[in-house]
Amino acid sequence: PxxxxxxxxxxxxxxxxxxxxxxxxxxxxxxxxxxxxxxxxxxxxxxxxxxxxxxxxxxxxxxxxxxxxxxxxxxxxxxxxxxxxxxxxxxxxxxxxxxxxxxxxxxxxxxxxxxxxxxxxxxxxxxxxxxxxxxxxxxxxxxxxxxxxxxxxxxxxxxxxxxxxxxxxxxxxxxxxxxxxxxxxxxxxxxxxxxxxxxxxxxxxLDQAATPRVTEIHLERIVGDGGGVALFILLSTAGPTRLYHFIGPGPLPELFKAHRSGGGLTAYTELPGSLPGSAERVIYRAGEGTRQFAMLTAHGIYNGSVLLSGASGVILDKAAMLPLG
Structure with a gap:
């Protein structure tokens, strides 16, 4: 069957x-x-x-x-x-x-x-x-x-x-x-x-010393300050387990150029433990008026909301770990 x-x-x-x-x-x-x-x-x-x-x-x-x-x-x-x-x-x-x-x-x-x-x-x-x-x-x-x-x-x-x-x-x-x-x-x-x-x-x-393995990437175009187009990137890594986010004006080369020169904004959350086979992956969904994420980790599902402030700010809101088992 x-x-x-x-x-x-x-x-x-x-x-x-x-x-x-x-x-x-x-x-x-x-x-x-x-x-x-x-x-x-x-x-x-x-x-x-x-x-x-x-x-x-x-x-x-x-x-x-x-x-x-x-x-x-x-x-x-x-x-x-x-x-x-x-x-x-x-x-x-x-x-x-x-x-x-x-x-x-x-x-x-x-x-x-x-x-x-x-x-x-x-x-x-x-x-x-x-x-x-x-x-x-x-x-x-x-x-x-x-x-x-x-x-x-x-x-x-x-x-x-x-x-x-x-x-x-x-x-x-x-x-x-x-x-x-x-x-x-x-x-x-x-x-x-x-x-x-x-x-x-x-x-x-991402990190020359730690060399984290990229496991998932999400890319979204948003309306920035003054009506310009900005890019929001959410990505997960394994070894170490991290959730990165980048935001800034596009296109992609300009975003990362601004980041390297200190004009861009990037941050990551590091979470403990690791999963076999680099299974740490993030799901991201952008709906009308809401953006939510969930990431599988060794200790459960790290989840919450994403709040964007124009083209310059990212807040992971109400982020919490949902234990498995």
């Missing part, structure tokens, strides 16, 4: 997500702004059951956006990675993405398997997919193709989180995305049909 994942934990994401499990048993669903994998578990199971060789492999990563489901598998030694794409709108066949031999490196299994598994990120339009290996082997694939293209400028960077600026995403490309790495570095990237549209720029290092 199809595995019942309807009661599994769902984690909305700023820019994409991953999914881990073994033998087709979905243990964690990270479904972007879409809960397709939760609301239609039978269809997801049927899609995976049609993938050649999937029953002899483990599902190590997954991303869902709109009608598209991307699934990465590996053998039980954490090698032989394969990526499949399935369109939930009527398609009965999942297609394998052409990555090339020995792509994405090794490292899906073992005690640190969730830290070493490849990550998959989809932009809000579902048109652009970024597949990132733990060994710094990174690829791009379009919705209209099954052939992946190696991201030369990204090579060597272990990408662990991506937040897309939705106002810059279209069918033709991605104008801006904030990229986090396992070493605590932040980058801005862009993608388009021409070479001039492709950028990968190092913006900021």
């Amino acid at each position: 199809a595995p019942d994942i309807s009661r599994r934990h769902a984690r909305p994401s700023g820019g994409g997500g991953g999914m881990s499990g073994a033998g087709g048993e979905f243990s964690d669903v990270m479904a972007g702004h879409n809960i397709l994998a939760i609301s239609r578990p039978v269809e997801v199971w049927r899609a995976t059951s049609r993938m050649r060789g999937i029953h002899s492999q483990r599902i190590v990563s997954m991303c869902v956006r709109r009608q598209l489901i991307y699934i990465c598998t590996a053998d039980h030694n954490g090698r032989d990675h394969k990526v499949f794409c399935w369109n939930a709108n009527g398609s009965s066949k999942a297609e394998e993405i052409e990555l090339g031999r020995d792509a994405l490196g090794a490292g899906a299994g073992g005690a640190s398997g969730s830290e070493q598994r490849p990550n998959i990120f989809l932009d809000p339009t579902g048109q652009h997919c970024f597949i990132c290996g733990a060994d710094g082997d990174n690829f791009y694939v379009s919705m209209r193709s099954t052939r992946a293209r190696r991201l030369t400028a990204w090579q060597g960077v272990h990408v662990t989180a991506v937040a897309f600026d939705p106002d810059t995403c279209s069918e033709s490309g991605v104008g801006s995305m904030l990229i986090g790495s396992a070493s605590g570095s932040l980058y801005e990237g862009s993608w388009g049909p021409n070479a001039r549209d492709i950028r990968f720029e190092n913006l900021h290092v």
Whole structure:
């Protein structure tokens, strides 16, 4: 029978997500702004059951956006990675993405398997997919193709989180995305049909001494003082467990330039303990008149509200730890 994942934990994401499990048993669903994998578990199971060789492999990563489901598998030694794409709108066949031999490196299994598994990120339009290996082997694939293209400028960077600026995403490309790495570095990237549209720029290092691993990023445009556009960034890290926030005028390079020169505002809250597999992740939701966050930590769920004061101030209001168990 199809595995019942309807009661599994769902984690909305700023820019994409991953999914881990073994033998087709979905243990964690990270479904972007879409809960397709939760609301239609039978269809997801049927899609995976049609993938050649999937029953002899483990599902190590997954991303869902709109009608598209991307699934990465590996053998039980954490090698032989394969990526499949399935369109939930009527398609009965999942297609394998052409990555090339020995792509994405090794490292899906073992005690640190969730830290070493490849990550998959989809932009809000579902048109652009970024597949990132733990060994710094990174690829791009379009919705209209099954052939992946190696991201030369990204090579060597272990990408662990991506937040897309939705106002810059279209069918033709991605104008801006904030990229986090396992070493605590932040980058801005862009993608388009021409070479001039492709950028990968190092913006900021969170902590050169502690090298916290970026686990989740949320990016929001807000109306700043005087009606100007400002950017608010909320991101979580593991090793150490921290919740960072940045706010300032955009675009992204200007925000971090202001921060380095002392004109920007940034802060973080450090929380005790650590979770296996760098599972510390923050959920952020901005609704009408309210912004709320919740972060999974070793001691419970750290949660509260976010109060923004124009383009210059951030307050984590009524922040408290909800113990688990």
